[in-house]
Amino acid sequence: MIEPIRLIHTGDLHIGVQNYGRVDGTTGMHTRLMDFLQTLDKLVDYAVDNQTDAVLICGDVFKNREPDVTQQREFAKRIKRLSDAGIIVYIIVGNHDLHNAVGKATSVEIYDVVDLPGVYVRRKPVVDVLDTRRGPLQIVALPYASPSNLAVEGSSIQDISVSVRDRLGQILDMLIQRLNPELPAVLMSHFSLIGAVPGSEKAIMLGREVTLPAGFFARTELDYVALGHIHKHQILYEKPPVVYCGSIDRVDFNEEREDKGFVEVSLKKGDASYEFIKLDTRPFRTFYVDATGGQPFEEVVKAIEDEVLDDAIVKIRVKLKSHDISNLRERELYRILRDRAFYVAGIEKDIVSDLSHLRHPGITEKMDIRQAISEYISKKQEYRDIDQELIKVNDQLIQELKEEGAI
Numbered sequence: 001m002i003e004p005i006r007l008i009h010t011g012d013l014h015i016g017v018q019n020y021g022r023v024d025g026t027t028g029m030h031t032r033l034m035d036f037l038q039t040l041d042k043l044v045d046y047a048v049d050n051q052t053d054a055v056l057i058c059g060d061v062f063k064n065r066e067p068d069v070t071q072q073r074e075f076a077k078r079i080k081r082l083s084d085a086g087i088i089v090y091i092i093v094g095n096h097d098l099h100n101a102v103g104k105a106t107s108v109e110i111y112d113v114v115d116l117p118g119v120y121v122r123r124k125p126v127v128d129v130l131d132t133r134r135g136p137l138q139i140v141a142l143p144y145a146s147p148s149n150l151a152v153e154g155s156s157i158q159d160i161s162v163s164v165r166d167r168l169g170q171i172l173d174m175l176i177q178r179l180n181p182e183l184p185a186v187l188m189s190h191f192s193l194i195g196a197v198p199g200s201e202k203a204i205m206l207g208r209e210v211t212l213p214a215g216f217f218a219r220t221e222l223d224y225v226a227l228g229h230i231h232k233h234q235i236l237y238e239k240p241p242v243v244y245c246g247s248i249d250r251v252d253f254n255e256e257r258e259d260k261g262f263v264e265v266s267l268k269k270g271d272a273s274y275e276f277i278k279l280d281t282r283p284f285r286t287f288y289v290d291a292t293g294g295q296p297f298e299e300v301v302k303a304i305e306d307e308v309l310d311d312a313i314v315k316i317r318v319k320l321k322s323h324d325i326s327n328l329r330e331r332e333l334y335r336i337l338r339d340r341a342f343y344v345a346g347i348e349k350d351i352v353s354d355l356s357h358l359r360h361p362g363i364t365e366k367m368d369i370r371q372a373i374s375e376y377i378s379k380k381q382e383y384r385d386i387d388q389e390l391i392k393v394n395d396q397l398i399q400e401l402k403e404e405g406a407i
Contacts, residue, residue, distance in 0.1 A: 005134045005184060007265040008047050009274075011058030011094070011228025012247035013040060016071050018063075019252060020284075020313045020345050029070060031343070035282050037074050039249045042279050043262055044078050048085045050264075053132035055082055058228030058245060059094020059144055059190035062107045076111070083116045088130055092143040093123040094190040094228055125171050127178045137267070138183050140175050140222070142168065144190040144229070164210045176221050184269045187217055190228045196244060197232050217242055224265055224272040232258055233276055241272055249281045253315060253345070256284040282311055282342065289318040292352055296320040296328040300347075301336065314341040319350040369407065370398050 013036065021031035047055055062071060082089050089111075097107045112121035120128065122141040130137045145168075168191075179185050192198075195214040217225045218237045225242040232255075233246030245263045250256065261279040265272060285307070291299040296318055304314075314337060320328065330347055337344045363372050377383050377390045401407045 002268065003134050004266040004268045004271075004273075005132055005137055006051065006053045007137075007186070007224075007226075007267060008043065008052050008055045009058070009224075009226040009243065009245045009263040009265055010043060010055065010248060011190070011226075011245050012060045012231055013057070013075075014060055014063045014096070014247060014249075014251060015040070015075055016063035016067050017249075017251055020343050022343070033071065033074075036249050037078075039260070039279055039281050040075075040078055043248060044081055046262075046264075046277065047082060047087055051133075052087055052264075053134050054088035054090060054130060054137065056139075056186065056188055056226050057089065057091040058188050058226050059092050060096040060228060061091065061094070062096060065096065065098065065107055067107050072110070079111055079119060080116060083118050086118070086133065088118040088132060089116075089120070090128075090130065090139055090141075090188070091119075091121045092141050092188050092190060092228075093121075095144045095146075098123070098144060098146065125175055127175050129180075129183070136183050138179055138185040140172075140179070140185060140187040142172060142175070142187065142189040142191075165212055165216070168212070169216070172217075172219075176219055179221055181221070182269065184223045184267050185221060186265075186267070187219075187222050187225045188227075189217065189225070192229055193217075193227070193236055193242070195236060196230045197234055198230060214242075223267055223270065224274070226263075226265075231255060233261070233263070241274055243274065248279060250284050253284050253286060256286060282313060284315075285309065285312045285341075286315045286317060289316065291318055291320040291324065291328075294321070294324060294327075296324050297333060300328075300333055304337070304340070309337075309341040311342050313343045313345055315345040316347045317350060318347065319352060322351050322353050325349070325351065370395065 015036050016033065017036060018030045018032050023029070024031050024034060027034065061075060079089055091108050091111065093106050093108065106123050108121050109123065111119055123143055125143070126141050128139045128141065130139060192211045193214050193216060194211050214236055218240060222240045224240055225237070227242065227244045230244045231247040231251065232244065234244050236242045236244070243263055246258070247255070247260060248262060249260055250258070259278050260281045261277045263274050264277050265274045287303050289300050289303045300316055300318055316337070318328065328349070333347060334344060363375050367375065373394050374391050377387050377394070383390055398407070
């Protein structure tokens with residue numbers, strides 16, 4: 001009996017994300033870089049412990065096109081560990097890996113050049129046959145390509161999307177014709193499909209976004225379609241499975257409620273089973289506090305007092321009246337939060353204007369300007385001794401404005 005090939009489908013590692021953190025005094029690395037590397041370590045541990053045949057990385061290894069040497073070194077350590085364990089690593093280029101300048105290397109190209117055993121990096125469409133421990137596996141690689149690299153032009157993003165779809169469709173047809181129908185086949189790509197639920201990558205995408213139809217990759221010749229680019233794990237098609245693995249860690253608060261992890265795939269020709277493996281990652285926590293009833297400082301403290309925040313990146317969103325801003329005591333709140341949370345992303349204020357002290361109940365919309373101002377002056381205690389003088393001045397100003405045609 002043929003044993004199924006074991007795969008790990010991942011992508012959007014975004015090594016180099018450095019928001020919501022600080023430099024660690026011991027390692028000299030940014031704490032968010034350490035978070036992402038520790039999460040990647042959990043994936044590598046799982047692959048080694050479960051005798052995975054291949055790890056498929058569907059683009060966006062790094063946050064930027066030009067990662068620093070520390071980020072390159074740390075990723076190389078993880079890749080080498082997989083290679084040493086006899087696990088194939090297959091990487092395709094994503095939009096964050098691809099340089100705009102013609103001739104410039106991608107951020108991951110070096111891992112192909114150093115020729116680590118079983119490590120493949122692809123920046124152009126190709127079909128590869130991998131010799132895994134459990135048998136041959138065909139990979140159809142369709143990496144990210146900008147419209148300019150596809151020689152596609154258009155006056156609008158809609159025109160460009162249609163042109164990209166047509167060009168990629170031609171390329172995909174050509175690649176699929178090269179497949180051996182007797183062997184299992186996986187397609188890897190890094191594009192957005194219509195119908196996919198986006199995550200925070202909308203905020204960090206580079207350039208104009210091209211989308212493809214939901215069924216674009218749903219070809220009967222394929223046994224599994226492994227996609228990257230969208231940070232939220234989701235399944236868009238069942239036969240064959242068209243799956244976004246999602247990112248391995250949270251980039252920002254848009255992903256606060258999303259589970260993070262990777263997809264484990266068990267593959268035979270004509271049959272693919274898969275399971276999302278959730279990873280334990282640093283939590284993001286937003287606390288929504290309604291303090292319009294007063295005492296905003298006390299309300300925020302009450303909202304967090306029973307919460308465990310040691311490992312969390314925390315943000316407060318407090319709704320309060322405008323006259324209560326000083327009572328929020330932000331400096332003291334920051335001190336309390338920093339003592340309890342891993343990192344404080346900020347205190348955001350939703351200020352509700354309080355106009356009750358500006359308008360007297362006796363003033364109505366039926367009054368003209370003179371009547372309204374006179375009513376306001378006559379009812380204010382602080383103007384009691386000079387109210388008639390103020391009303392007289394008001395009458396004079398209104399008369400002048402009328403003569404000038406201003407009112």
